[in-house]
Every structure is written in structure tokens, then in C-alpha cells.
Amino acid sequence: MGKKTGFMEYSREKGKEQPPLERIKNWKEYASRLTDEALQIQGARCMDCGTPFCHMGMEIRGSAAGCPIHNVIPEWNDLVYHGKWKEALERLLLTNNFPEFTGRVCPAPCEGSCTLAISDPAVAIKSIERAIIDKGFENGWITPRIPVHRTGKKVAIVGSGPAGLAAADQLNQLGHSVTVYERSDRAGGLLTYGIPNMKLDKDVVERRVQLLSDEGVHFILNTEIGKGVTADELKKEFDAVILCTGATKQRHLRIEGSDSEGVVLAMDYLTSTTKSLLDSNFEDGQYLDMKGKNVIVIGGGDTGADCVATAIRQNCKSVYQFGKHPQLPEHRAVDNPWPTNPQVYKLDYAYAEADAKYGRDPREYCIQTKKIVADSNGHIKELHTIQMEKVISDEGYVYFNELPGTEKVWPADYVFVAIGFEGTDSGVAEQFGVKVTNNRIAAKVTNYATNVEGIFAAGDARRGQSLVVWAINEGRNVAESVNSFLRTQAIAQ
Ligand SMILES: Cc1cc2nc3c(=O)[nH]c(=O)nc-3n(C[C@H](O)[C@H](O)[C@H](O)COP(=O)(O)OP(=O)(O)OC[C@H]3O[C@@H](n4cnc5c(N)ncnc54)[C@H](O)[C@@H]3O)c2cc1C
Ligand code: SF4
Incomplete structure (x- = not known):
């Protein structure tokens, strides 16, 4: 101390x-x-x-x-x-x-x-x-650590988010030859195309990817496993495969009018904005511009907050974020004691920005969108909402009651849908013959192994949409398990 x-x-x-x-x-x-x-x-x-x-x-x-x-x-x-x-x-x-x-x-x-x-x-x-x-x-203290010995074992990692990168780093340092396949044009997963640049500069991600590459990790971009390269090809070429494909299958809004033009999935908005910024500093026009628009984000979480901050930087006319839950308390509730993660009200970066620019926190609580109304061209014109009350039954079940008389109409030019993620894209897992349960790749936390020998899974694809730090945790743990598997294999040969 x-x-x-x-x-x-x-x-x-x-x-x-x-x-x-x-x-x-x-x-x-x-x-x-x-x-x-x-x-x-x-x-x-x-x-x-x-x-x-x-x-x-x-x-x-x-x-x-x-x-x-x-x-x-x-x-x-x-x-x-x-x-x-x-x-x-x-x-x-x-x-x-x-x-x-x-x-x-x-x-x-x-x-x-x-x-x-x-x-x-x-x-x-x-x-x-x-x-x-x-x-x-x-200070130049971080330099490439190139492994002295190679084991001759080859590992393929599908997906270059933080889980895939952490697994690649660990296995490469153990001397295995690692190839990371990524369907996007840049590595990093949601670190690159998800979290906006103002929170995490993409140079910081590229610097790490370059370092891993200098240390011997092989990156193959623009290659979707299951389409360009098949699961069988990977199984044949590699001693082990790790699926780190994330959980970015978005939940769609299913209400009247949600197919109107101008109703956009949050990830499509965030991804295209970052790509256009990185490709051309917005010169290519390949993004949605919210300048002068009334924007509503449906979904009270962090992805929605990133949409708010992005629309503000594009100079939108107004921005609101609708959430289902009530505002969090100022201090920990009795059922949220230390050392659990505090569930308290915070003015996160996006909300502080909205507050400074428009004079108000953009969040609307306990609000339900009932329908979306489009103009004669099929483009969204307004949203119809109602307030709700959160009720917890004696048995502990949570439900929401609509409050009659609280109906409201909101003008809107764009709506970003950020109501969560369903889980992983199951296509690639199924091609490997791997079981998917509740939209997650079935692999035990004890060894990250799937039902198919030599095929492992980690990160959001296994645990559901989570945090970067949990993805790193899973990447490190799956690497340990794959290393044991490869050593056992080597002894048996
Ligand atoms: C908008 C947004 C903001 C977030 N902000 C934060 C934050 O501030 N802090 C935080 O801790 N967490 C944040 N998260 C969560 C965090 O980013 C994820 O939990 C984390 O990135 C998961 O890592 P992963 O490696 O499992 O998956 P991902 O990062 O999703 O990476 C999966 C990769 O696999 C690739 N892939 C998928 N299928 C294939 C295939 N068949 N072939 C080849 N490649 C494939 C994808 O293209 C992707 O690059 C945020 C998430 C979102 C959506
Ligand atoms: S990764 Fe860093 S910031 Fe996150 S929980 Fe661990 S010590 Fe805290």
C-alpha cells in the first residue's frame, strides 16, 4: 500500500x-x-x-x-x-x-x-x-513478442472481435499458428464497427491488430466462413477451430408501420457511419445524415445511447431515446447492495451532450411505441406512444401496465431500433454441425468445447451480447482449453 x-x-x-x-x-x-x-x-x-x-x-x-x-x-x-x-x-x-x-x-x-x-x-x-x-x-515499452518455437499446430479463429483477438494472442504466444478469419473489411468486430469512434478511436484498434500481425497472427479479411470458405475446408486444414462470431443478430421492431422508410436498425446506422468516416471522412456519402432531422431511438440501452451521440454529431434537429424501464434511482436500491454493480442514474456521454445542446436529457422512460405512421411516400412521419407503469407482483414477476390518457404523437424523420440482440447468426455454427441453444452456441464454460470435437466457441456467440471485458475473459479461457486439447492430441499421435 x-x-x-x-x-x-x-x-x-x-x-x-x-x-x-x-x-x-x-x-x-x-x-x-x-x-x-x-x-x-x-x-x-x-x-x-x-x-x-x-x-x-x-x-x-x-x-x-x-x-x-x-x-x-x-x-x-x-x-x-x-x-x-x-x-x-x-x-x-x-x-x-x-x-x-x-x-x-x-x-x-x-x-x-x-x-x-x-x-x-x-x-x-x-x-x-x-x-x-x-x-x-x-514510451516504446510494447514491442512485438515473436514466439521462438512453433508447435506445428494450426488454429482457425472465426471472428476478430475482442474474444477472437484475445484467443489469437494467447494461442500465438503458446507457439501455435493462428489464422483469424473476418467477414468485414477491417478487423476488430464491434470494437471497430459498433462502438463509435468518439469512445474508441479506430487507430487504437488498428495498432493492436498490427501488433498481433507482427507477432505472427495471420488475418484474412473480407472472408465469411460458411460462404466464401466452408466449414469442411476449415476442419480439414486446422487442428482446432474457435467460433467467435459475436451476437449481432438484431431484434426487429414488430409494430404497425415498422416497415416504413426511415425505420433503421441501430447497427446499420452505426456501422455505416463509422465505415464512411474511416474510408473517406464522410466524402463518399455512404451513411445516413441526420442533419436537420427529428430522430427517435427506440431502446434504452448503450447501443441506443451511441445512436444519440452519433445523430448529435450530425447536427440533428431533435433527439429522444425511448426506454421501457423507469429512471434508475440516484443511489443504490436495497436489493442492489455493494459490491454488486450499482444500478444508478448516470448522465453518460451521449446524454450529457444532448443536455448541453438541447437543454434536456433525451431519455423518455416507461414509454411504449404503439404504432408508426408514414406519409404518402411511405416515409415515417410520426410515432404514437403511451406511458406505462412497471409493476412487480407478489411472486416477483415484472409486468407493465399501459396508462390510459397518456397517449402522445411524436414527429419523427428517422427511428433507430436498438431493442437488443437476439443472439448469434446460427448459420455458420450449423455448418460445423455445432448445436445452438437459445440463439447461443452451446459450449460449456468449463472448457468452451462444442458438441463437435475440435470446435470451440467463445465471446458473445456463446454467452450472448455482453461486454468487451467478458469477451477478453472468454478469449483467454478458450485459448487455455484449446491448448490442452492440442497437447493431448500431440501426445496421442
Ligand atoms: C453499439 C455497441 C456498443 C457497445 N459498447 C460497448 C462498450 O462501450 N463497452 C463494452 O464493454 N462493450 C460494449 N459493447 C459490447 C461489446 O462490443 C461486445 O460484447 C464485444 O465486442 C463482443 O466481442 P466478440 O468478440 O464476442 O464479438 P464481436 O465483437 O461481435 O465480433 C464478432 C466478429 O465475428 C465476425 N463474424 C461473424 N460471423 C462470421 C463468419 N461467418 N465469418 C467470418 N467472420 C464472422 C463479425 O463480423 C465480427 O467482426 C457494445 C456493443 C454494441 C453493439
Ligand atoms: S477491465 Fe479495467 S475497467 Fe474493466 S473491470 Fe477490469 S480493471 Fe475495471
Whole structure:
């Protein structure tokens, strides 16, 4: 423990953020880091508790408590406090393949479980994590680690999201020859075409993909397994295959008028915007422009928030985000005690931007869209809604009652549908003969093996739409399991 009284002397300070009205004029990352001195003070706030809940990584009632990859947080907090940045980097890389991603986009369940957070604001763990890795790259401490020995075993990974990349990194370092197949034109999965540039700059993703490539991982882009290359071809050529195909099959809105022009799936909007930005800085016009439009996002989650922030940067006339659930409380509810992930009201980046630009938080709570009405050209004109009341029965069942008299009509030029994901595209799994249950590839968490020998699955494709940090966790774990499988195979030969 660096400074015994640090937690009493210093206040929490998180990373710097460009003011909302400034940052909405561009697509650059809005968050940056504090000075080294300020970060050392933040490190000094860590109490080095006897039982550090921040790195337990347990799932309690469906959400994470503590870091899912068990980052050794108190250790690197102490090293940062003492100015030992390189040593802190070494500790961080023991558990996290890509801190530059989590340090930017992780919702930081570690901070919700920080012991200091019982009485005071949590230690700024995520900011410290990002600073350690960013300094590592800036100082040239991160260089390609090319394996000295190759085992002669070949592994194919389908999908280059964080799960696929983490598995590739681990297996490559163990000496196996890894080929990653990706159907998109760029690697990274949702890190590239999902999370918007202002949250995670795509140069940061490309830098990591380049590093993995320099270390020997072979990337084959623009290739959809199951179409261009078949499952049988992969089975024949490789000793093991890992399916990390994500869970981006979107849930469609099925109400009257939802086939109107201007009703668009959130992922189509986000993906085309990022692609056009990366390809041509929007010169190619291959994106939907919300300039001067009334925009409504249906779906109260993070994907919807990213649509809000994207539409604001395009100068939309108005933007609202409809959610089914009531507004979260300011403080933890009794059934959401520490160290579980705090379910409390926050003004996330997109909402702070809407608030600054339009003078209001764009979220509308407990609202149900009843129908969509189009104009004579078939383009959306308005949305009809009703307010709802959330009721919990004595048996604990949750249901929603419509409140008569609360009907409302909203003018809208575009509606983005962000009501969640159904699961993985089952086509490729079925081609491998792999079982899919409830839209997830069936593979046990104990070994990530599917019902077909030599075929494994990890990430959102296995667990359902989740978080980058869980994808990294699954990528690391499936690699361990594949390595055991390959070693057993080698002994048997
Ligand atoms: C809009 C949005 C914003 C998000 N923001 C955050 C955030 O801020 N923080 C956070 O922690 N999490 C966030 N998430 C969740 C996070 O991005 C995912 O949980 C994570 O990326 C899952 O990783 P994965 O590797 O399992 O799958 P993915 O990242 O989905 O990658 C799967 C890859 O497989 C490829 N693929 C699929 N089928 C084939 C095939 N047959 N052949 C070849 N390639 C194929 C896909 O093209 C894709 O590139 C967000 C998700 C969305 C949708
Ligand atoms: S990966 Fe996420 S949960 Fe883990 S230490 Fe970093 S911010 Fe916290």
C-alpha cells in the first residue's frame, strides 16, 4: 500500500473530458488522461484491502461484480503511486491482453466493487488502467513478442472481435499458428464497427491488430466462413477451430408501420457511419445524415445511447431515446447492495451532450411505441406512444401496465431500433454441425468445447451480447482449453 492515508487525503478525479459542446463538433475520442502526478495521487487512494473485491469478477444476478479478468488492481495502483509505470504495465498485461480497449470502454464493474466506494467515490481504476497502457505504447515499452518455437499446430479463429483477438494472442504466444478469419473489411468486430469512434478511436484498434500481425497472427479479411470458405475446408486444414462470431443478430421492431422508410436498425446506422468516416471522412456519402432531422431511438440501452451521440454529431434537429424501464434511482436500491454493480442514474456521454445542446436529457422512460405512421411516400412521419407503469407482483414477476390518457404523437424523420440482440447468426455454427441453444452456441464454460470435437466457441456467440471485458475473459479461457486439447492430441499421435 503506497500511502496509508491517501484515501482520506485525496478526492476522486477521473480522466479529462472535452466539454460536450466542443466535442460534438468532431468524431475524436472525447476522453483523455490526467497528468502523471494527478494519476499517482489517484493511485494513492487505493487502500490495498485485505480482500480486494475489485478483482473478484463474479456474476451476481446477471451482472459483473469486480473485474471479470481479475486484473490485479491494488498492485498496479501501488506501482503507479510510486511512479513505477513500467512495472505497473507488466502487472497489467499479466491478466489483460488489451487494456487500451477496456481502459476506454469498460463500464468498470471493478469500481462498483471498490471497498472505498462503500463510503466515498471509488478509486479511479479505469483511468489508471488506460494511462498505464497508453504510456506503455508512447514510451516504446510494447514491442512485438515473436514466439521462438512453433508447435506445428494450426488454429482457425472465426471472428476478430475482442474474444477472437484475445484467443489469437494467447494461442500465438503458446507457439501455435493462428489464422483469424473476418467477414468485414477491417478487423476488430464491434470494437471497430459498433462502438463509435468518439469512445474508441479506430487507430487504437488498428495498432493492436498490427501488433498481433507482427507477432505472427495471420488475418484474412473480407472472408465469411460458411460462404466464401466452408466449414469442411476449415476442419480439414486446422487442428482446432474457435467460433467467435459475436451476437449481432438484431431484434426487429414488430409494430404497425415498422416497415416504413426511415425505420433503421441501430447497427446499420452505426456501422455505416463509422465505415464512411474511416474510408473517406464522410466524402463518399455512404451513411445516413441526420442533419436537420427529428430522430427517435427506440431502446434504452448503450447501443441506443451511441445512436444519440452519433445523430448529435450530425447536427440533428431533435433527439429522444425511448426506454421501457423507469429512471434508475440516484443511489443504490436495497436489493442492489455493494459490491454488486450499482444500478444508478448516470448522465453518460451521449446524454450529457444532448443536455448541453438541447437543454434536456433525451431519455423518455416507461414509454411504449404503439404504432408508426408514414406519409404518402411511405416515409415515417410520426410515432404514437403511451406511458406505462412497471409493476412487480407478489411472486416477483415484472409486468407493465399501459396508462390510459397518456397517449402522445411524436414527429419523427428517422427511428433507430436498438431493442437488443437476439443472439448469434446460427448459420455458420450449423455448418460445423455445432448445436445452438437459445440463439447461443452451446459450449460449456468449463472448457468452451462444442458438441463437435475440435470446435470451440467463445465471446458473445456463446454467452450472448455482453461486454468487451467478458469477451477478453472468454478469449483467454478458450485459448487455455484449446491448448490442452492440442497437447493431448500431440501426445496421442
Ligand atoms: C453499439 C455497441 C456498443 C457497445 N459498447 C460497448 C462498450 O462501450 N463497452 C463494452 O464493454 N462493450 C460494449 N459493447 C459490447 C461489446 O462490443 C461486445 O460484447 C464485444 O465486442 C463482443 O466481442 P466478440 O468478440 O464476442 O464479438 P464481436 O465483437 O461481435 O465480433 C464478432 C466478429 O465475428 C465476425 N463474424 C461473424 N460471423 C462470421 C463468419 N461467418 N465469418 C467470418 N467472420 C464472422 C463479425 O463480423 C465480427 O467482426 C457494445 C456493443 C454494441 C453493439
Ligand atoms: S477491465 Fe474493466 S473491470 Fe477490469 S480493471 Fe479495467 S475497467 Fe475495471
